[in-house]
Amino acid sequence: MYNKLKELLFNLGQTILKNRYVLLTTTAFIWVLFFDSNSLLNRHKLNNQFKQLESEAEFYKNEIKELEKEIEALEKNPEALEKLAREKYLYQAEGETIYILKEKE
Numbered sequence: 001m002y003n004k005l006k007e008l009l010f011n012l013g014q015t016i017l018k019n020r021y022v023l024l025t026t027t028a029f030i031w032v033l034f035f036d037s038n039s040l041l042n043r044h045k046l047n048n049q050f051k052q053l054e055s056e057a058e059f060y061k062n063e064i065k066e067l068e069k070e071i072e073a074l075e076k077n078p079e080a081l082e083k084l085a086r087e088k089y090l091y092q093a094e095g096e097t098i099y100i101l102k103e104k105e
Contacts, residue, residue, distance in 0.1 A: 016022050033040050074081045085091035092098050
């Protein structure tokens with residue numbers, strides 16, 4: 001029984017290997033799957049990279065909207081602009097002295 005099954009599979013394998021259309025199709029499929037510049041593996045990598053770039057673009061669009069709102073608020077309110085300049089850029093008015101205190105790490 002084992003020998004008959006082995007012989008049947010061997011004959012089937014030889015028949016498939018002798019058929020040039022099956023060989024050509026199999027070779028083309030393997031080539032497209034792994035070796036071609038537009039292979040399925042490369043497409044998968046590029047698709048993942050595209051999704052990542054889309055999410056980054058969405059993040060930066062949201063950041064731009066928030067910064068535009070902040071700029072608009074600063075243009076309308078000079079006290080908020082002065083507060084930002086003092087806190088972030090250490091702006092000082094004439095006659096003022098600024099002391100910077102650093103916390104120990």
